[in-house]
Amino acid sequence: MLKVLIIDDEPWSRQVVKSLGAWEEHGMQVIGEAEDGIEGLELIEALHPGLVITDMRMPGLDGVELLERLNRQYPEVQIIVMSGYDDFVYLKQAIRSKAAEYLLKPVDRTELNHVLSACAKERERQRLTGSPLMLMEQSLMEHYLAYRQRIYDQLLALNKPAVREELEKLGRELEHSVPQHQLEAMLERTSRDLLLLAGEAAKTSGMDPGADAGTTDKPWPSVQAMVTGLAAHFTELVNTALEQRRNRIRLDMAEVEAYIRGHFHEPLSLEGIAAHFLVTKEHLSRAFKAATGDTVIEHITSLRMERARELIAARDLPIKDAAALCGYEDLAYFYRVFKKHFGIPPGELRSEK
Structure with a gap:
């Protein structure tokens, strides 16, 4: 990012x-x-x-x-x-x-x-300019980007065997396609790129990255050494995330509600909140409903509507801007949600003043 x-x-x-x-x-x-x-x-x-x-x-x-x-x-x-x-x-x-x-x-x-x-x-x-892509022919570049995306997806899924499998496939591709005189530079750049990718996956899913990624950002004597080193690092990353997930089975609802209050004006979804707290969306949904009586989406909508009413009625903000500041890009949808929530369209708030 x-x-x-x-x-x-x-x-x-x-x-x-x-x-x-x-x-x-x-x-x-x-x-x-x-x-x-x-x-x-x-x-x-x-x-x-x-x-x-x-x-x-x-x-x-x-x-x-x-x-x-x-x-x-x-x-x-x-x-x-x-x-x-x-x-x-x-x-x-x-x-x-x-x-x-x-x-x-x-x-x-x-x-x-x-x-x-x-x-x-x-x-x-x-x-x-420092990416492995700069050293690749077009066909290898396309293959590398595909491997890269699959590694990222499997890291998010916390799937250690699949991550290792994609790394090994990538290693075989590099051995077959990269000239020997470029191999050392290619391995260094590929390693750095994949470590940054893993860091992005960690941040996206709310993981603690754990060990310093820089410990494996070093010259590699061979393709297999790079694959083995990265696989070990990524395994440690996934293990840390799995342990965090096991420790977070008992959700602190006050913490969840505080997170929603701090982010309700942004694009926010049940899946995204669950990923942040390293639990499944089903577990989050059940626990939140039991604790508050509302679904997660109902709670987000309620916060957004109260904020929208304040911006429109108390601050005379244009309705379009108020909608955007409450997380609604689609103005027509905002109108529908507002009327359903309050029983009147947003424009009538000002006429009531």
């Missing part, structure tokens, strides 16, 4: 950006927020984001100074700048600082996601 930091002195503006971005679709994760440039630099130092989205008009260290510091101290960090129509000075500084894009406020969902997509593609292009 590409880590993203949002810097803006207005909390509402930060929340709008967070809600409008299709972060998972672009392989991104918002890992922090700052309300000025000074706090932003501190978080950049601590969290190491790959992408910074920043406003230009801020108290203290403003956007111009922040861009200069970023360009000097963190040239590898991608930058997206936000500001108003009349900020020509800021636009010139954004250009000088090689910002990926300059977005006008209020931020538009389509424009934001277009820029995020471009940033993701550029980061992937940079990543692939």
